[in-house]
Amino acid sequence: MPQRRALIVGGSIGGLFAAQFLRQAGWDVAVFERSAGDLADRGAGLNTSAELFEALTRAGATVNPGLAFHVRRSAWLKQDATIGVEIPRGWHGSTWGTIYRPLRAAFPSALYHAGRVVERVEQDGTSVTAIFADSTRERGDLLIGADGVYSTVRKQYLPEIAPVPAGYIAWRGTLAERDLPPSAHELLLERAAFTIPDNELVVSLPVPGADNDPRPGHRRYYFIWYRPASPAEQRALFTDASGRDHGLAIPPPLIRSEFVAAMKADARKVLPPVLGEIVGRVAQPLLQSITDLEAPRMVFGRVALLGDSAFVARPHVAAGTSKAALDAAGLVAAFAAHGEDIEAALQLYERERLAFGRAVISHARYLGAYLEAGGAAPPRDPERLLREYGAPHLVHEVDFG
Ligand SMILES: Cc1cc2nc3c(=O)[nH]c(=O)nc-3n(C[C@H](O)[C@H](O)[C@H](O)COP(=O)(O)OP(=O)(O)OC[C@H]3O[C@@H](n4cnc5c(N)ncnc54)[C@H](O)[C@@H]3O)c2cc1C
Numbered sequence: 001m002p003q004r005r006a007l008i009v010g011g012s013i014g015g016l017f018a019a020q021f022l023r024q025a026g027w028d029v030a031v032f033e034r035s036a037g038d039l040a041d042r043g044a045g046l047n048t049s050a051e052l053f054e055a056l057t058r059a060g061a062t063v064n065p066g067l068a069f070h071v072r073r074s075a076w077l078k079q080d081a082t083i084g085v086e087i088p089r090g091w092h093g094s095t096w097g098t099i100y101r102p103l104r105a106a107f108p109s110a111l112y113h114a115g116r117v118v119e120r121v122e123q124d125g126t127s128v129t130a131i132f133a134d135s136t137r138e139r140g141d142l143l144i145g146a147d148g149v150y151s152t153v154r155k156q157y158l159p160e161i162a163p164v165p166a167g168y169i170a171w172r173g174t175l176a177e178r179d180l181p182p183s184a185h186e187l188l189l190e191r192a193a194f195t196i197p198d199n200e201l202v203v204s205l206p207v208p209g210a211d212n213d214p215r216p217g218h219r220r221y222y223f224i225w226y227r228p229a230s231p232a233e234q235r236a237l238f239t240d241a242s243g244r245d246h247g248l249a250i251p252p253p254l255i256r257s258e259f260v261a262a263m264k265a266d267a268r269k270v271l272p273p274v275l276g277e278i279v280g281r282v283a284q285p286l287l288q289s290i291t292d293l294e295a296p297r298m299v300f301g302r303v304a305l306l307g308d309s310a311f312v313a314r315p316h317v318a319a320g321t322s323k324a325a326l327d328a329a330g331l332v333a334a335f336a337a338h339g340e341d342i343e344a345a346l347q348l349y350e351r352e353r354l355a356f357g358r359a360v361i362s363h364a365r366y367l368g369a370y371l372e373a374g375g376a377a378p379p380r381d382p383e384r385l386l387r388e389y390g391a392p393h394l395v396h397e398v399d400f401g
Helices: 011-025 050-058 096-106 152-157 184-188 231-237 257-268 273-281 320-336 341-369 382-388
Strands: 004-009 028-033 045-047 067-069 074-079 081-086 091-095 112-114 118-123 128-132 136-139 142-145 162-174 192-197 201-207 220-229 287-294 304-307
Touching: 004 011, 004 128, 004 136, 004 192, 011 096, 011 162, 011 320, 028 231, 045 096, 050 081, 050 096, 067 201, 074 112, 074 382, 081 382, 091 201, 091 304, 096 128, 118 152, 128 142, 136 192, 142 152, 152 304, 162 231, 162 273, 184 192, 184 201, 192 382, 220 273, 220 341, 231 341, 231 382, 257 273, 287 341, 304 341, 341 382
Parallel strands: 004 028, 004 142, 028 112, 074 192, 142 304
Antiparallel strands: 045 091, 067 091, 074 081, 118 128, 128 136, 162 220, 162 287, 192 201, 201 220
């Protein structure tokens, strides 16, 4: 059989997993990444899973326990900073860059083409062509749209599909362990903490520090704070001081200082004092609109969506990277099952990964329902929240033995 060629649009975690797995299965692959330089860490926390580490190992990335920081317990932190409920539910916190870098290092640089922006796709029954912003073209047997939540590939085939705001936003941030207030050490560095002010939620936990350093004293503390926001409030939050509306994603330095100051003042009023202090000390918080993105299809002839281009769940499931890894593994498994028949393999891929994506989205919606502005869902029982949070039935906890 002549070697088949796969064009991968997007060189982030999903694109790299797909490219590496297809290459291992004998495909000629080429990754086209819009960013010209290194992909920068967005600087917030990330949850890992057994499936993610399995996929990293299979992709040839160097995997060691230092890629994530393990806490063995989850606790509900009451307003007075005492522990209300605690269960033996572990979390492996990490950062995006900590996962991306070894994956990128395992992939041959000659096959990774940075600074290449795909504008559209053409296909004729037997091949597919990517057309770039500089008018150059690349031809292959298969094209994978791993180009993220604002996917150009998806927009061509599903122009009506876009992220749908869920009615609340999240403030996120990290603080170096050395900058934590002393009272935080024993209380917060041993467990994932869940704080549940009225209609709000804070999830916080330690993650590895700079350069992937998990040693005590060198870690970072991560928080994500969900707060209801009406459409008008969201528009204001995502509009910078010059009046420019950034839609659903505003660069952190452009968040208006009065909003950051108001958020920090609220943190001191509504959160347990130690957490309010931590939020107050974060120099540059990030602001995120919470949305659902759900594609009704993932395959269009010889073109397949993968990772965030097809489904982006609310962060409660903490499954973005694991889902991308599992999509890539599902893709090569479908090719292994169907040999040379690309269309049949893609049909199988779509059937299985649509079902998984829908399950992830629906669990995330369930977990976030009580945060939606004006939502009718009752406040959650803390112990149940601790047990159901994340996607324990979809992606599994890491066991390093
Ligand atoms: C730099 C970065 C930092 C992140 N940090 C975090 C984090 O801290 N916490 C967290 O929970 N999640 C984070 N994420 C998102 C999360 O990790 C994703 O769920 C995960 O990366 C899997 O998504 P993906 O590979 O499908 O898409 P993405 O990670 O969004 O990657 C899509 C890639 O496609 C490229 N691209 C887009 N359009 C084009 C085009 N037309 N032509 C060529 N290339 C294109 C983009 O530049 C990007 O590199 C981050 C993503 C990125 C890119």
